[in-house]
Amino acid sequence: MAGFNKVVESYEAAMAGLQDDMTVIAGGFGLCGIPEGLIAQIKKMSTKGLTVVSNNCGVDGFGLGLLLEDKQISKMVSSYVGENALFEQQLLNGELEVELTPQGTLAEKMRAGGAGIPAFYTATGFGTPVGEGKEARKFNGRDYILEESITGDFAIVKAYKADRYGNCIYRHTAQNFNPMAATAGKITVLEVEEIVEPGELSPSEIHTPGIYVDRIIVGQFEKRIERKILSSASSNQ
Amino acid sequence: MSLSREQIAMRVAQEFGDGHYINLGIGIPTLAANYVASDIEVMLQSENGLLGMGPYPSEAQVDADMINAGKETVTAATGASIFSSAESFAMIRGGHVDLTVLGAFEVDCRGNIASWMIPGKLIKGMGGAMDLVAGAQNIIVTMTHADKHGNSKLLEQCTLPLTGVNCINKIITDLAVLEVKDGAFHLIERAPGVSVAEIQSKTAGKLVIGDNVSEMMF
Numbered sequence: 001m002a003g004f005n006k007v008v009e010s011y012e013a014a015m016a017g018l019q020d021d022m023t024v025i026a027g028g029f030g031l032c033g034i035p036e037g038l039i040a041q042i043k044k045m046s047t048k049g050l051t052v053v054s055n056n057c058g059v060d061g062f063g064l065g066l067l068l069e070d071k072q073i074s075k076m077v078s079s080y081v082g083e084n085a086l087f088e089q090q091l092l093n094g095e096l097e098v099e100l101t102p103q104g105t106l107a108e109k110m111r112a113g114g115a116g117i118p119a120f121y122t123a124t125g126f127g128t129p130v131g132e133g134k135e136a137r138k139f140n141g142r143d144y145i146l147e148e149s150i151t152g153d154f155a156i157v158k159a160y161k162a163d164r165y166g167n168c169i170y171r172h173t174a175q176n177f178n179p180m181a182a183t184a185g186k187i188t189v190l191e192v193e194e195i196v197e198p199g200e201l202s203p204s205e206i207h208t209p210g211i212y213v214d215r216i217i218v219g220q221f222e223k224r225i226e227r228k229i230l231s232s233a234s235s236n237q
Numbered sequence: 238m239s240l241s242r243e244q245i246a247m248r249v250a251q252e253f254g255d256g257h258y259i260n261l262g263i264g265i266p267t268l269a270a271n272y273v274a275s276d277i278e279v280m281l282q283s284e285n286g287l288l289g290m291g292p293y294p295s296e297a298q299v300d301a302d303m304i305n306a307g308k309e310t311v312t313a314a315t316g317a318s319i320f321s322s323a324e325s326f327a328m329i330r331g332g333h334v335d336l337t338v339l340g341a342f343e344v345d346c347r348g349n350i351a352s353w354m355i356p357g358k359l360i361k362g363m364g365g366a367m368d369l370v371a372g373a374q375n376i377i378v379t380m381t382h383a384d385k386h387g388n389s390k391l392l393e394q395c396t397l398p399l400t401g402v403n404c405i406n407k408i409i410t411d412l413a414v415l416e417v418k419d420g421a422f423h424l425i426e427r428a429p430g431v432s433v434a435e436i437q438s439k440t441a442g443k444l445v446i447g448d449n450v451s452e453m454m455f
Contacts, residue, residue, distance in 0.1 A: 029286075029308070031301075079363060100363060104330055128401065173286050173287050180322065223301035224301070227308050227309040229309040229310050
């Protein structure tokens, strides 16, 4: 059934149409709130030459780091890429290009892209290497640079619960870049922990309205923790 | 004696005002959360999308969906809210965060900061630092006054690629508290047992020494 039933039954169907040299926008912050199964599917498809837009590039052997193993990524647009030895190696070899983008600018590029805004001015990065070559303009005596928005051929998004319309909610700080990513894909795929009956999520609690969502799949998540730190009271026990 | 990391953090916490929304960077700034005065209430912002960051969790509270901007497990304080990265940086860029405290490699006497990139070394990225220094109302840098070779980090002009321009208001080092204004560092306080002469000798940029340089109180 098509219509407003966006739920697909296989990862093949979820990522159908992904081709070499496409741009994929991925939600997630570090390993928190990442679409684990959709990333695994891209690895399985062996798609090459991808531009991946995501705050980070996972770690060795997990998250987006998996896509480095077979050199599927040719360019990363990220704010911080420090947790990954393979990334470092491919960068130094010239096999991988990285466009470092301030975190807030990256979020806004996705948000603007999804909202049909081609570019915006921001003070972030003025007078730094990020501002080099970009149009600068003063507003009310302050300097700003023009940053272009980002859209993707695909957006891969991790949500907590969704209904078949694609209305979804995120859980805790697993929200992060996911809502903006969801708006900025020509094809937006949600990987969720649970599909709920329509009406179960209150209309006023929806984080991402279904209009942005094309496909939904239920995933199994490892939810690996990057830095488990306990309160001193509990770690002294 | 120069201050320990904990003492720098304690001095940073004295800058916190009642009712302030504060973003603390990784390292010494984060330690300052342990020294918030008992008679004030502050709300910590973590730029991955949490306003009202609580302490680290107990083993039973650990939740993979609950992390801070350093990707560490964390809890939410009473009164917290959680939101998207775009919302988080809207508060930062929109000037709604009262105070940002972050580390740096260099600061110069025009308030420029270099904190993310050393040419020739692998560049990991700026994360949210450029947005934070462009957006917060008040920005404090914490760092050691000089590097391990004794070279000053308080310069006439930054030598490394910048994180932001004309944005740093105050610097808290292991030796001193300084304000940055009118193209100079202004010495406000010295660490206990540290002489003004030592601070002068380790400050490469223009230093203005007032008549009443007080000793830090803890």
